[in-house]
Amino acid sequence: xxxxxxxxxxxxxxxxxxxxTEPWLAVRDVLDEAxxxxxxxxxxxxxxxxxxxxxxVGPDVTVVKVVWAPQMVFPPHxxxxxxxxxxxxxxxxxxxxxxxESGLRRTGEFFIDDGGIGVLDSDSIHxxxxxxxxxxxxxxxxYGGDFPSLPRSNWIGEPPRRVPADIAxxxxxxxxxxxxxxxxxxxx
Numbered sequence: 001x002x003x004x005x006x007x008x009x010x011x012x013x014x015x016x017x018x019x020x021t022e023p024w025l026a027v028r029d030v031l032d033e034a035x036x037x038x039x040x041x042x043x044x045x046x047x048x049x050x051x052x053x054x055x056x057v058g059p060d061v062t063v064v065k066v067v068w069a070p071q072m073v074f075p076p077h078x079x080x081x082x083x084x085x086x087x088x089x090x091x092x093x094x095x096x097x098x099x100x101e102s103g104l105r106r107t108g109e110f111f112i113d114d115g116g117i118g119v120l121d122s123d124s125i126h127x128x129x130x131x132x133x134x135x136x137x138x139x140x141x142x143y144g145g146d147f148p149s150l151p152r153s154n155w156i157g158e159p160p161r162r163v164p165a166d167i168a169x170x171x172x173x174x175x176x177x178x179x180x181x182x183x184x185x186x187x188x
Contacts, residue, residue, distance in 0.1 A: 004040040010056040010063050013142050017060055024082040024119050027061070027142045031086035034140070035115050041088040047138035050177040052170065054148070062147035068092065068130035068137040069177035070184075076104055076127045076155040077165060081144040083120040087112045090137030093129040094118060103160035112139075125155070 009030070016026035034041065045053075050069035056062065068074070068090070076097050085092070092112045097104040104125065111131075112118040120126060122144070130137040152165035 002037040002040040004034065004037065004044040006044060006055055006063075009034055009140070010061075013056075013061050013063060014058065017144070023144060024084050024121075027084045028117055028119055031084055031117050031140065031142065035086050035088060035117070038088040038115055041140070042138070045088075045138070045140075047089050047136040050136070050174045050181060052174055057146055057148055059146055060144075062143040062145070064141040064143070064147075066139050066141050068128065068139075069174075069181045070130055070133050070135060072130045072177040074128045074173065076125055076160060078125045078153050079120060079122065079143060079147070080150045080152055081122050081147060083118075083124075083144075084142045085112060085118045085120075085139050086142075087114055087116050087137065087139045089114060090130060090132055090135050092118070092137055092139065093131045094120075095127045095129070097125045097127070097155070099125070099162075103162075104155050 012030045017023035047067045053065040096108045
């Protein structure tokens, strides 16, 4: 039974980006190696509730634990930096968008299954959904640079309109997902 050390993982991600012209590829390799023992990550970072936890924020990378509740949908948003998302439990459905005259136009989608990695470039706009009705979905997200300080955007409403990303709104979405989870007969 292996172990997963968050500080060691962060250090490996930080080391991986040094001097790289395509740092997301180096981080993807670090994630790929870590995901070989997903059970160890689950023990270290158990997915017990919907949450977004900053594990490390620095000028080089930001590392986040993200747990999506069953059927949880996070609205379209940008990152303004590259992102590598490695699923250590569950799955994610990512829908890609690009801006158009009505707000956003859907351009595609991709799924990340348990043990898979999704890579997004700095121009990506996407929404995330946990399509599973019974399981939490847990991932390690690694972003280039100081992710929380970037002037990111979300798109809300119909038609979607661009608004500044707000951590309080994000935390509320996760709290509401937990409330729905706790109230669900299937989760009890």
